[in-house]
Amino acid sequence: MARIYNFSAGPSALPEAVLRQARDEMLEWQASGMSVMEMSHRGKHFSTIAEQLEVDLRELMAIPENYKVLFLQGGATGQFSFIPLNLLRGKTKACYINTGAWSEKAIKDGGRFCEAIVSASSESEKFTTIPDVTGWQIDPNAAYLHYTSNETIHGVEFPFIPDAQGLPLVADMSSNILSRKIDVSQFGLIYAGTQKNMGPAGVTVVIVRDDLIGEADSRLPDVFNYAVQAKNQSMLNTPASYNWYLVGLVLKWLKSAGGVDAIEAVNIRKAASLYDAIDSSSLYTNPVQTEFRSRMNVPFILSDASLDKEFLTQAEANGFAELKGHRSVGGMRASIYNAMPEEGVNALIEFMAEFERTRA
Numbered sequence: 001m002a003r004i005y006n007f008s009a010g011p012s013a014l015p016e017a018v019l020r021q022a023r024d025e026m027l028e029w030q031a032s033g034m035s036v037m038e039m040s041h042r043g044k045h046f047s048t049i050a051e052q053l054e055v056d057l058r059e060l061m062a063i064p065e066n067y068k069v070l071f072l073q074g075g076a077t078g079q080f081s082f083i084p085l086n087l088l089r090g091k092t093k094a095c096y097i098n099t100g101a102w103s104e105k106a107i108k109d110g111g112r113f114c115e116a117i118v119s120a121s122s123e124s125e126k127f128t129t130i131p132d133v134t135g136w137q138i139d140p141n142a143a144y145l146h147y148t149s150n151e152t153i154h155g156v157e158f159p160f161i162p163d164a165q166g167l168p169l170v171a172d173m174s175s176n177i178l179s180r181k182i183d184v185s186q187f188g189l190i191y192a193g194t195q196k197n198m199g200p201a202g203v204t205v206v207i208v209r210d211d212l213i214g215e216a217d218s219r220l221p222d223v224f225n226y227a228v229q230a231k232n233q234s235m236l237n238t239p240a241s242y243n244w245y246l247v248g249l250v251l252k253w254l255k256s257a258g259g260v261d262a263i264e265a266v267n268i269r270k271a272a273s274l275y276d277a278i279d280s281s282s283l284y285t286n287p288v289q290t291e292f293r294s295r296m297n298v299p300f301i302l303s304d305a306s307l308d309k310e311f312l313t314q315a316e317a318n319g320f321a322e323l324k325g326h327r328s329v330g331g332m333r334a335s336i337y338n339a340m341p342e343e344g345v346n347a348l349i350e351f352m353a354e355f356e357r358t359r360a
């Protein structure tokens with residue numbers, strides 16, 4: 001068996017210890033006589049797994065008691081629609097900050113249910129920055145302010161929590177949840193697909209302040225109604241039970257690695273080394289304004305695009321997978337989520353230097 005360094009943007013690398021534990025528990029989970037996949041979601045064994053999952057996420061993120069924690073389906077993409085349907089509460093508009101491809105999708109879907117006001121945008125800077133907060137046009141009558149805390153494609157991350165000027169703040173944290181410490185009490189709602197920092201694809205985490213729920217659009221299906229799902233412990237219908245279990249294992253792994261503070265320190269080091277290597281080379285460049293560079297997704301362009309193909313072929317041959325950049329940005333992208341070990345980033349840096357020395 002040869003596991004390689006996988007820089008995929010998501011689904012992405014999982015901690016090897018988690019995969020090993022899942023393998024060991026595949027046929028029989030803790031003397032239950034069955035696999036987690038085969039358990040009734042209402043039975044005593046799965047109830048233990050589900051309760052622990054929520055306890056661990058609450059502990060890792062220090063989620064206050066007045067927040068509900070939901071584990072839903074439909075992806076973060078589903079939330080682009082379920083958020084307005086749950087949170088408009090009779091209002092007719094919502095504000096959005098546009099910092100890249102994922103913000104754009106949230107705005108487009110939000111616009112089907114309300115007037116989606118773009119309060120600020122970095123589109124004219126090709127999404128290489130975060131618009132200066134002094135220019136944000138936030139409508140006080142909007143239902144919420146939505147932003148994408150990390151733009152997975154453009155590699156732009158908010159180093160601060162924006163001031164929503166009294167509106168509930170809604171954040172798409174799909175690609176940086178649990179990678180850095182945040183104060184949950186500053187948010188109305190946080191959502192994230194699990195397939196980057198939390199486990200395999202198939203679960204969407206929604207953390208929502210309880211006073212914001214209970215007034216959903218009556219046309220919203222109950223499975224996506226936060227108040228209904230909260231009342232049913234996210235089990236109004238059959239949940240993605242095995243995926244919940246795997247997310248639970250990732251959370252346990254994170255706790256044993258020292259929690260969010262400890263992993264954030266590692267993430268800072270990993271990103272700093274990779275950006276330093278890019279900045280000090282004459283072959284690679286990253287276009288993002290320094291203070292808004294993502295710690296999770298590091299796009300880089302080769303100054304000679306005719307070398308792209310060879311770079312990828314050589315990378316693959318040396319055990320580095322999924323480095324091709326998103327088609328809308330081009331070049332390369334290394335996604336270095338929590339589960340990417342520091343050795344993986346250091347090995348990539350060495351490979352990049354060697355490639356530059358010998359090929360460029």
Ligand code: PMP
Nearest residue numbers: 075076077102152172174175193
């Ligand atoms: N938001 C962000 C920031 C993402 O990176 C992604 C997935 N790459 C999504 C939303 C969409 O997630 P899903 O595929 O789970 O719907």
